[in-house]
Each structure stands twice: as C-alpha cells, then as structure tokens.
Amino acid sequence: MGSFSIWHWLIVLLVVVLIFGTKKLRNIGSDLGGAVKGFKEGMKTDEDSPRQLREGEQAADGEAKSKTRNHV
16 A cells, blocks of 8 residues: 555656646656756766866966966
C-alpha cells in the first residue's frame, strides 16, 4: 500500500497534461534538455582547459600588481 501502482502514475500524468497542456510540457522538456546540454558542455570545457585558466589567473594577478604599483 506504500508504493504507487502504474494506474496511480497514469492518473497523475493525465491530470498534469490536463492542467498544463501538451505544448507547455513540450516547451519545459526542451528547455530542461537545453540546460542539461549546456551544463555538460560547460563541464567538458572546464576539464579540457585547466592550463588556460591558470595562465589567465596569473595574467590577471600580474595586471593587478602592476596597477597597484602605479598608484602607490
């Protein structure tokens, strides 16, 4: 009695479709899929270029130090 049967899930699905409509559910699905795809691509590029990130941080530190020396 604690778990739901397939009939419970079908009724819940029918109610959700009646409330939101198929077009809105399709848009939500495509938006969610695009977000997941973008997240995966972002994670892949971060893993591929840690050296570029470190070099960029060092350049930023050097610029900050030179600006500080000029203003003192």
